[in-house]
Amino acid sequence: MRLKGEHLIVTGGSMGIGEAVVIDGAQEGAKVSFFDIDVARGKALADRLNGEGFQVHFEEADVSKFDPFKAAFDKCVAKFGPVTVACSNAGRNSYADPVEYTEDEWHDFFSLDLKSSWYVAKLCLPEMRKAKKGSIVLISSIHGRMTFPNYFPYAAAKHGLIGLAKNLAVDEGKHGIRFNTVSPGFTLTPLLKSWLDSEPPSRAEAAMAAQPLGRMGEPSEIAKVVNFVLSSEASFMNGADLMVDGGLHSRFAS
Numbered sequence: 014m015r016l017k018g019e020h021l022i023v024t025g026g027s028m029g030i031g032e033a034v035v036i037d038g039a040q041e042g043a044k045v046s047f048f049d050i051d052v053a054r055g056k057a058l059a060d061r062l063n064g065e066g067f068q069v070h071f072e073e074a075d076v077s078k079f080d081p082f083k084a085a086f087d088k089c090v091a092k093f094g095p096v097t098v099a100c101s102n103a104g105r106n107s108y109a110d111p112v113e114y115t116e117d118e119w120h121d122f123f124s125l126d127l128k129s130s131w132y133v134a135k136l137c138l139p140e141m142r143k144a145k146k147g148s149i150v151l152i153s154s155i156h157g158r159m160t161f162p163n164y165f166p167y168a169a170a171k172h173g174l175i176g177l178a179k180n181l182a183v184d185e186g187k188h189g190i191r192f193n194t195v196s197p198g199f200t201l202t203p204l205l206k207s208w209l210d211s212e213p214p215s216r217a218e219a220a221m222a223a224q225p226l227g228r229m230g231e232p233s234e235i236a237k238v239v240n241f242v243l244s245s246e247a248s249f250m251n252g253a254d255l256m257v258d259g260g261l262h263s264r265f266a267s
């Protein structure tokens with residue numbers, strides 16, 4: 014019960030890593046609010062967890078747009094009280110040629126993969142500053158440290174999240190608020206599966222062959238680390254980037 018008494022919010026909580034953070038957070042004792050554009054999955058997850066006796070609330074929101082996100086956030090605060098811990102997780106992939114990429118594509122993508130994490134901070138910080146306490150985890154990626162060819166928007170956003178968390182860690186530490194990033198490697202979510210399906214089979218085989226543990230990660234293995242970092246057990250962890258990638262970043266390319 015690491016998160017007993019906390020109100021946890023999670024963006025992109027209907028599936029994948031976000032869903033796992035919602036489930037693990039509820040099991041760790043938190044009241045959990047989550048936001049997603051996938052309404053059917055969000056409602057089904059909240060109904061299932063509430064039926065099991067947990068306290069979970071789902072709000073439909075595109076978290077890349079501030080006004081609808083704030084409106085949904087305010088409803089969660091009205092239900093469960095001030096937010097005390099948060100996981101900014103919603104994100105998608107973007108592979109592109111830097112010449113072909115358009116400004117609209119750039120704005121759409123960065124609004125979600127980078128700007129929505131600032132929105133999480135902007136919404137949570139006023140009450141956290143008053144309480145002199147809070148913990149926020151941004152989900153970056155192994156692409157926050159290294160990357161593949163043709164991934165320039167994704168790598169830029171994920172590097173940006175690590176910088177965002179480090180700076181806010183420095184600024185908000187005086188208020189007792191911690192910011193950290195968790196950077197997953199290959200994690201078996203719908204996002205990863207759709208990427209693997211879009212690539213030639215040899216690409217998936219090469220990705221698997223590179224895994225030091227001989228397998229890819231499960232969303233629950235990322236969620237456990239996120240909720241530990243959110244909890245008071247990680248009370249001196251601030252401005253850190255935790256790579257949870259089965260050791261992938263420790264090996265040479267060949």
Ligand SMILES: NC(=O)c1ccc[n+]([C@@H]2O[C@H](COP(=O)([O-])OP(=O)(O)OC[C@H]3O[C@@H](n4cnc5c(N)ncnc54)[C@H](O)[C@@H]3O)[C@@H](O)[C@H]2O)c1
Pocket residue numbers: 024025026027028029030031048049050051074075076077102103104105106125152153154155196197198199200201202203204205
């Ligand atoms: N799966 C991996 O291997 C992996 C590796 C490193 C980092 N990540 C990061 O982890 C995070 C989650 O990835 P995942 O693999 O679970 O993805 P996923 O696609 O399986 O799930 C993402 C969730 O976010 C929601 N979402 C998308 N756009 C949204 C928006 N505008 N507003 C609100 N919700 C929105 C989706 O509906 C979905 O429920 C992302 O930030 C991703 O970059 C994933």
